[in-house]
Amino acid sequence: MSQTMTLGVDAGSRDVKLAIGRGGEIIFSAVVDTVRFYLTCRNGGKELLLNRLPQMESAPDYSRIVATGYGRNNIALTGGEVIPEIMAHATGAVAQTGLGNFTLVDLGGQDTKVIQVINAEVDDFVMNDKCAAGSGRYLENIAAALGTSLDKLGECWENPVRLSNTCAIFGESEVVGLISDGAPVESILAGANFSVVARLKPMIMRYRPKVIVATGGVARNQAIRRLLEQETGVEVIQPKEPQLNGAIGCVAS
Amino acid sequence: MKPVGLTTTIPSEILFAAGITPVDLNNLFITDAKRTEFIEEAEVTGFPRTTCAWIKGIYSACLHGNITKVVAVTQGDCSNTHVLMEIYRMRGVETIPFNFPFGRDRESMVRSLQLLAEALGADLERAEEWRLRLNKIRRKLDMVDLLTWKEGKVTGAENHLFLVSSSDFEGDPDRFEEKVDRFIGEAENRTPSQTAVRLGLIGIPPITEGLFEYIESSGARCVYNEVARQFTMPFGGESLVDQYLRYTYPYDIGPRIDDIRAEIQRRNIHGIVHYVQSFCHRQMEDLIFREKLDTPILTIEADAPRVIDARTKIRLEAFIKMIRQRKGAEI
Numbered sequence: 174m175s176q177t178m179t180l181g182v183d184a185g186s187r188d189v190k191l192a193i194g195r196g197g198e199i200i201f202s203a204v205v206d207t208v209r210f211y212l213t214c215r216n217g218g219k220e221l222l223l224n225r226l227p228q229m230e231s232a233p234d235y236s237r238i239v240a241t242g243y244g245r246n247n248i249a250l251t252g253g254e255v256i257p258e259i260m261a262h263a264t265g266a267v268a269q270t271g272l273g274n275f276t277l278v279d280l281g282g283q284d285t286k287v288i289q290v291i292n293a294e295v296d297d298f299v300m301n302d303k304c305a306a307g308s309g310r311y312l313e314n315i316a317a318a319l320g321t322s323l324d325k326l327g328e329c330w331e332n333p334v335r336l337s338n339t340c341a342i343f344g345e346s347e348v349v350g351l352i353s354d355g356a357p358v359e360s361i362l363a364g365a366n367f368s369v370v371a372r373l374k375p376m377i378m379r380y381r382p383k384v385i386v387a388t389g390g391v392a393r394n395q396a397i398r399r400l401l402e403q404e405t406g407v408e409v410i411q412p413k414e415p416q417l418n419g420a421i422g423c424v425a426s
Numbered sequence: 427m428k429p430v431g432l433t434t435t436i437p438s439e440i441l442f443a444a445g446i447t448p449v450d451l452n453n454l455f456i457t458d459a460k461r462t463e464f465i466e467e468a469e470v471t472g473f474p475r476t477t478c479a480w481i482k483g484i485y486s487a488c489l490h491g492n493i494t495k496v497v498a499v500t501q502g503d504c505s506n507t508h509v510l511m512e513i514y515r516m517r518g519v520e521t522i523p524f525n526f527p528f529g530r531d532r533e534s535m536v537r538s539l540q541l542l543a544e545a546l547g548a549d550l551e552r553a554e555e556w557r558l559r560l561n562k563i564r565r566k567l568d569m570v571d572l573l574t575w576k577e578g579k580v581t582g583a584e585n586h587l588f589l590v591s592s593s594d595f596e597g598d599p600d601r602f603e604e605k606v607d608r609f610i611g612e613a614e615n616r617t618p619s620q621t622a623v624r625l626g627l628i629g630i631p632p633i634t635e636g637l638f639e640y641i642e643s644s645g646a647r648c649v650y651n652e653v654a655r656q657f658t659m660p661f662g663g664e665s666l667v668d669q670y671l672r673y674t675y676p677y678d679i680g681p682r683i684d685d686i687r688a689e690i691q692r693r694n695i696h697g698i699v700h701y702v703q704s705f706c707h708r709q710m711e712d713l714i715f716r717e718k719l720d721t722p723i724l725t726i727e728a729d730a731p732r733v734i735d736a737r738t739k740i741r742l743e744a745f746i747k748m749i750r751q752r753k754g755a756e757i
Contacts, residue, residue: 243736243740257740257743257744257747258740258744259740259741259744259747259748260744260747260748284737294748294751294752295744295747295748295751296748296752297722297748298744298745298748299725300737300740300741379716
């Protein structure tokens with residue numbers, strides 16, 4: 174682990190996550206909407222000016238930058254290093270949990286990654302196919318269609334209605350149909366959570382997991398965590414900062 | 427010589443013996459500047475969006491290329507080809523079916539070759555002469571392959587292009603042979619690549635553009651193109667029957683796995699990239715490869731002929747880095 178004060182940047186599809194620290198210790202963090210991040214930081218040229226972000230006003234000094242995520246190659250920050258997402262997430266989960274052997278499930282805005290970590294290194298990984306079905310975006314759309322919050326969604330895991338569609342777009346019309354049939358909102362929300370877990374299950378079970386570490390924005394959803402435990406029969410550990418895991422991995426790498 | 431389209435590799439010796447110029451419709455499609463428009467055009471015609479882009483591409487490429495006769499593989503490749511044949515017929519394109527017998531049965535293969543020869547008006551003895559002629563070129567392609575994995579003087583992309591061209595020898599074996607000779611002469615004088623991470627590509631020829639180049643820019647080399655190499659008939663044979671029974675691609679997966687395992691050993695391959703085509707039944711083969719091969723496997727998928735996307739790049743980058751971390755001082 175590097176002992177230099179480092180800024181980790183995980184430029185995701187929905188949010189850009191920032192963390193500053195040294196090794197596994199994080200002393201500052203921020204989450205910025207991806208579109209807002211680029212609109213604010215773009216300087217006309219290729220360079221991004223992070224000090225334009227209001228969130229960075231209270232940030233401590235750093236002398237090293239490590240970036241990952243979809244936008245990592247756009248993070249044209251002077252002297253910035255770039256690492257693959259899979260490595261950043263595995264390193265972040267090792268740093269946050271202190272574990273060396275686990276199956277990491279990263280649930281992002283448009284993307285799901287399952288990474289098998291053995292002796293604190295990536296042994297194998299699989300990512301969802303080219304589709305946002307069953308991703309964070311799907312859950313956001315379902316919550317919005319039902320006029321409810323993501324917090325409420327995260328509480329619903331009992332009596333799930335079986336949803337046939339995890340498509341981020343078509344899922345909405347299915348939900349509208351269920352409402353008109355009189356299904357309880359909680360059951361529909363639980364159904365949405367369940368369908369995400371059902372889609373994840375084959376990706377996870379190929380690694381015969383003993384411990385699951387869940388990260389990414391969606392891992393804050395406690396219903397998903399419960400359903401994941403129920404469906405896999407394996408303990409699911411949530412690190413302290415699931416959403417910042419990739420950025421923490423950048424700092425720790 | 428009149429052109430006849432092919433939907434995949436078939437015994438081209440029979441076509442040459444009949445005085446026909448074989449045109450691999452896949453090559454015609456993928457090398458055309460309008461390849462994306464070809465797919466759109468097929469969709470406008472009514473091909474479902476959820477159909478393999480190769481099928482849609484070769485449909486339009488055939489019509490645009492004024493190909494009026496097609497040999498379509500109806501066993502050993504893809505069941506979509508069956509309906510493609512019907513659509514071709516509806517558009518006035520004459521179609522000739524060809525079967526690779528599923529059980530690799532010798533008598534059935536003899537019959538398949540006879541039927542094709544009869545349909546095209548070819549003499550099978552003459553086709554055997556063509557086998558000997560084309561073998562000369564096929565063995566030169568072995569040299570291109572050797573220069574790739576053993577000498578490190580040919581890139582994965584070059585290897586793919588030359589090997590995959592043996593489905594139709596670009597319609598002119600003499601000219602293609604000269605091209606291969608020139609290439610070998612030039613490549614032999616190159617400085618060998620020092621890239622450490624060695625990958626093998628298995629599965630159907632990828633539709634993605636820039637895949638090999640991205641692998642190279644990420645610090646790895648593709649030293650094995652499984653199916654493209656099979657198009658060259660690397661196991662030879664004493665007759666056309668032998669040769670096309672030893673060809674691994676159209677039959678059961680066992681001999682393919684044996685071939686891949688042997689090449690992983692011989693070429694010292696660190697990781698396998700399994701390319702799968704969206705909406706292709708062969709996607710299911712992924713689970714078999716994962717169970718049967720001990721080498722790390724990365725599965726990548728693409729649907730249309732586009733430049734390699736960010737998702738695929740991320741996967742390749744992480745896979746190559748994972749191999750490098752695992753192998754450590756070994757490479």
